[in-house]
Amino acid sequence: MKGYVKYYGQKVAWYVLTLIIAVALNFFLPRMMPGDPVRAIVNEATTGMTNASAIQQIEQQYYERFGLDKSLPEQFLTYVGNLFKGDLGTSFTQYPRPVTDVIGESVIWTLALQIPAILVGWFIGNILGAVAAYLRKGFDKAVMPLFMFLSNMPAFGMAIIMVWVFAVTLKIAPLSGGYGYDLLPSFTPEFIVSLISHYALPFFSIILITIGGQAIGMRSMSIYELNADYVKYSRFLGIKDRKIIGYVFRNAMLPQVTGLALSLGTMIGGNIVAETIFSYPGIGTTLLAGITGGDYPLISGSTLIITLMVLVANLVIEILYGVIDPRVKAAQQDS
Amino acid sequence: MGKVMLEVKELTTKYVTRFNEDVYAVDHVSLKIEEGKSLGIAGESGCGKSTLALSLMGYYFSPLHYTSGDIIIDGVNISGMKPDEVRKSILGNEIAYIPQAAMNALNPTQKIIRFVEDVIHAHDPKKSKKEIYDMAVERFKVLGLPPEVLQRHAVELSGGMKQRTVIAISTILSPKVLIADEPSSALDVTSQKMVIKMMRELMEKGFIKSMIFITHELPLLYNVTDDIMVMYAGQIVEKGSAKEMVFDPVHPYSKGLMGSIIVPEAGTREVKLEAIPGTPPNLKNPPDGCRFAARCKYAKLECRTYDVPEKEFRDGRMYRCIHDVEYLKEVYGRDE
Numbered sequence: 001m002k003g004y005v006k007y008y009g010q011k012v013a014w015y016v017l018t019l020i021i022a023v024a025l026n027f028f029l030p031r032m033m034p035g036d037p038v039r040a041i042v043n044e045a046t047t048g049m050t051n052a053s054a055i056q057q058i059e060q061q062y063y064e065r066f067g068l069d070k071s072l073p074e075q076f077l078t079y080v081g082n083l084f085k086g087d088l089g090t091s092f093t094q095y096p097r098p099v100t101d102v103i104g105e106s107v108i109w110t111l112a113l114q115i116p117a118i119l120v121g122w123f124i125g126n127i128l129g130a131v132a133a134y135l136r137k138g139f140d141k142a143v144m145p146l147f148m149f150l151s152n153m154p155a156f157g158m159a160i161i162m163v164w165v166f167a168v169t170l171k172i173a174p175l176s177g178g179y180g181y182d183l184l185p186s187f188t189p190e191f192i193v194s195l196i197s198h199y200a201l202p203f204f205s206i207i208l209i210t211i212g213g214q215a216i217g218m219r220s221m222s223i224y225e226l227n228a229d230y231v232k233y234s235r236f237l238g239i240k241d242r243k244i245i246g247y248v249f250r251n252a253m254l255p256q257v258t259g260l261a262l263s264l265g266t267m268i269g270g271n272i273v274a275e276t277i278f279s280y281p282g283i284g285t286t287l288l289a290g291i292t293g294g295d296y297p298l299i300s301g302s303t304l305i306i307t308l309m310v311l312v313a314n315l316v317i318e319i320l321y322g323v324i325d326p327r328v329k330a331a332q333q334d335s
Numbered sequence: 336m337g338k339v340m341l342e343v344k345e346l347t348t349k350y351v352t353r354f355n356e357d358v359y360a361v362d363h364v365s366l367k368i369e370e371g372k373s374l375g376i377a378g379e380s381g382c383g384k385s386t387l388a389l390s391l392m393g394y395y396f397s398p399l400h401y402t403s404g405d406i407i408i409d410g411v412n413i414s415g416m417k418p419d420e421v422r423k424s425i426l427g428n429e430i431a432y433i434p435q436a437a438m439n440a441l442n443p444t445q446k447i448i449r450f451v452e453d454v455i456h457a458h459d460p461k462k463s464k465k466e467i468y469d470m471a472v473e474r475f476k477v478l479g480l481p482p483e484v485l486q487r488h489a490v491e492l493s494g495g496m497k498q499r500t501v502i503a504i505s506t507i508l509s510p511k512v513l514i515a516d517e518p519s520s521a522l523d524v525t526s527q528k529m530v531i532k533m534m535r536e537l538m539e540k541g542f543i544k545s546m547i548f549i550t551h552e553l554p555l556l557y558n559v560t561d562d563i564m565v566m567y568a569g570q571i572v573e574k575g576s577a578k579e580m581v582f583d584p585v586h587p588y589s590k591g592l593m594g595s596i597i598v599p600e601a602g603t604r605e606v607k608l609e610a611i612p613g614t615p616p617n618l619k620n621p622p623d624g625c626r627f628a629a630r631c632k633y634a635k636l637e638c639r640t641y642d643v644p645e646k647e648f649r650d651g652r653m654y655r656c657i658h659d660v661e662y663l664k665e666v667y668g669r670d671e
Contacts, residue, residue: 229439234450236392236434237505238427239457247442254444326488327443 003333011318015311022307023083027076030291030299037092037294038062066092079300088304089297093289099301102286107305109178110275110282115264117203121210122260128211129218130249133226144219150212156273158205163277166201173201176279202278210263217259221252254325261317265310337369338409340545341391341430341512346404348390351397358618360386362569363404365645368512368562371538373546375556375577377592378566381615384549385435387566388516391547392430394421409511428458431510431543433518437501441489448485451504458508471507477540478503478533495526502533506542513543517550531559553592557581562651565589568615568626571645574653585663586654588627625657633658633666 042059049055063069067078082089088099128147132140150158166173179185179194225231225248234244275284283302290298322329343366350358360383368374378384389399393406393413405414408429413421426432434440442450451471455462472482478499489497498518506513518530537543548560556563556577563580565573565588573586584590591611613630616622622629628638638657647653648660656663 229434229436230442232396233432233434233440233501234442234453235396235422236394236426236432237454237457238422238425239453240422243453243457247445251442251444325444327490330488330490 007332008319011315015315019307019311023080023304024076026300026303026307027079028072030294030296030303031072031075033291033294035294037296038066038068040294041092041095066090088301091290091298092295093293093298094295099297102298103283103301103305106281106283106286109280110284113199113202113280113282114206117206118210118260118263121207122214122256122263124207125211125214126218126253126256129215130222130252132215133219133222133252134245140219143215147212147215147219150208151216153209153212154273155205155209156277158209159202159274159277162201162205174198176277178281198280202274202280205274213263214256214259218252218256221255222248225249225252254321257317257321257324261313265313337371339367339407340370340372340409341366341368341547342405342407343367343391344405344407346387346390346406347402348386348395349400349402350386351400352619353398356619359402359621360399360569360618361390362621364390364566364569364571366564366571366574368545368547370544372562373538373548373560375560375563376547376549376566377551377553377556377563379592379615380551382566383569383618384551384566385516386569388432388514388547388549391512391514392421392426392432394418394426423458427454427505427510428508429510430512430514431505431508433502433505433513433515435516435518437498437518438494440501441497443489445488446485447487447489447500447504451485451507454504454507471503474507474542475500475503477537477542495529498526498530499533502530502537506537509542509544511544512547513537513545514547515549518548527555531555535559553581565592568621569618570626570655571653572627572655575651579652585648585652585660586627586656587631587633587663589654590663590667591630625655632670633663 038059042055042062046055046058060069067075070078079089086100088103091097091099091102094102125147128143132143132147163175167175174194174197177198179191179198185191228248228251231244231248234247235241272284272287274280275282276288279285283305287299287302289295290302322332343364345363345365346361347359347363348361350360352358362383364387366374376384376387386399389395390401391406393401393416395401395418401414405412407413408425413425416425441447448468448471452464452467455467455470468485471485475482475484480496480499480503484492484496484500489500492500502518513534515534518534534543534546534548538546546560548556550556553563553565557580560577563575563577564571565580565584565586567588573580573584573589575585580589581593584593588611591609594609611630616626616629622639624637624639624641625631625634625643628634631638635657641657643655643657645653645655654660
């Protein structure tokens with residue numbers, strides 16, 4: 001028990017350090033981008049105005065409101081101070097909405113799309129990979145090239161193909177968005193149908209890619225485990241194949257759990273492009289909008305959320321791993 | 336003469352390579368073990384000893400295939416049985432196996448007791464967990480393992496403990512024949528001795544009825560088994576009691592094997608070590624005639640043309656060479 005506390009204590013300390021560095025990078029990097037976000041906003045707000053001093057005054061007001069009149073270190077301190085209050089600042093482009101609002105709204109779309117898609121893809125992929133490893137021969141030869149193709153397909157490539165085939169050519173799915181542009185979010189049957197039909201394409205494009213990658217990993221792990229000494233030994237003790245396959249797949253699953261953690265952790269960042277192609281109102285689209293508009297607080301906020309998700313996913317998996325693999329557990333206790 | 340526990344008649348098994356070539360790694364092997372006796376099988380790496388161990392169990396996994404011959408365990412011929420039947424009623428139950436790599440023989444993510452349960456349930460699905468636990472505790476105790484080991488995972492055990500755990504699990508159903516495939520080759524000399532002592536003890540207590548011990552170290556067998564068989568290129572080249580085989584080998588190959596190692600016995604201290612030149616033949620295309628001829632000092636032209644039959648020259652003493660025993664004794668005497 002003492003080993004555990006020490007082990008996780010050290011782990012958490014590292015995670016906190018990572019988070020601190022990430023917060024700093026998330027803050028400074030966007031602000032090093034060329035361009036002046038305020039100028040763009042002011043230009044738009046003052047279209048038609050000719051009074052130069054008035055425009056200057058408005059500009060000055062915006063600088064003060066956004067806190068851009070202070071020096072970078074000062075801004076950083078304010079930012080960190082606000083972080084502890086759960087305040088990510090105010091969005092420039094969607095002024096005066098707070099960043100937490102903007103992100104909170106879009107993150108739900110991303111989670112609702114990606115978590116089910118990744119989980120379903122992960123399960124199907126692992127089952128197919130295990131079956132391919134066990135059956136070998138025809139099934140293996142038929143599906144492996146397909147898995148290879150799927151797993152090496154970038155998310156945006158898959159998205160473009162899906163859009164082209166199903167939305168443009170066959171016209172059986174909507175082209176973009178999270179729901180019909182003529183609808184308002186509500187609990188009407190019409191809205192729900194629209195929601196589902198918009199959900200299908202991005203959902204299946206993620207599932208297909210996940211299946212490919214997971215199946216390949218599971219297949220090779222299973223083949224490796226099927227040839228392990230304990231399999232041979234168990235057979236020669238008369239244990240039934242069905243039972244032995246249970247051992248094999250449990251052991252082959254272990255690295256796959258890490259794979260799941262990684263895809264859950266990186267799901268937001270990894271699918272920005274796919275979200276953009278489908279114009280899906282998730283955090284990827286929001287982040288992109290933030291970058292194009294030079295919306296510093298929105299960029300910092302979005303990247304902070306992504307960082308947090310990766311760290312949390314990793315920590316959860318680390319704990320889970322200790323529970324399911326006695327070898328890892330032993331290593332954790334020893335430290 | 337005791338009851339015959341295992342009798343093997345002319346057993347031949349082959350590996351089928353991915354290019355569909357047949358490799359006969361066990362070629363017409365016959366042997367017999369009586370109750371309470373042990374047999375050692377010695378030979379170089381690649382001579383077919385491990386394959387023989389696998390073949391003796393009567394259950395074959397690709398690429399190993401059964402070709403011909405009989406395996407008779409306590410009067411029951413298992414060669415004609417269905418593979419599933421062999422697996423259910425013979426493997427682990429009548430004939431048990433200790434693998435070469437005992438270190439990796441246990442599933443890393445399973446508690447020892449769960450594995451013991453699986454082994455016993457494979458043969459007796461009705462046994463309760465409590466009964467199995469009691470059985471396991473008792474058998475583990477014989478091997479000097481505390482009951483706590485049952486609640487551990489393989490990774491938490493030391494090498495020697497893993498080894499003993501594997502022996503305990505293999506013998507938990509008191510098999511009639513125990514096949515140990517180099518169970519001690521990964522251990523240091525002290526642990527080797529301990530493993531051997533434990534196996535002897537298991538036999539004395541009647542937990543196993545007979546034993547086959549496979550190793551590449553001939554002198555190790557002298558201390559362990561009653562009889563010794565020397566194998567070369569898939570065939571048995573000489574068979575006899577342990578003492579005779581170590582101190583009075585007849586076949587030039589056994590003679591060479593004995594000459595290439597130090598036997599810690601009186602009178603053998605002054606002997607100069609000698610290696611056998613050359614390497615064993617490729618079993619994909621075994622040579623005509625005697626398979627050892629290419630490496631044999633005493634080979635003649637006939638050796639390479641005619642197949643050499645097994646010759647019995649005394650009760651239980653067999654060798655495979657065209658030369659007479661007297662001739663061989665004479666040339667050995669001359670060489671020394």
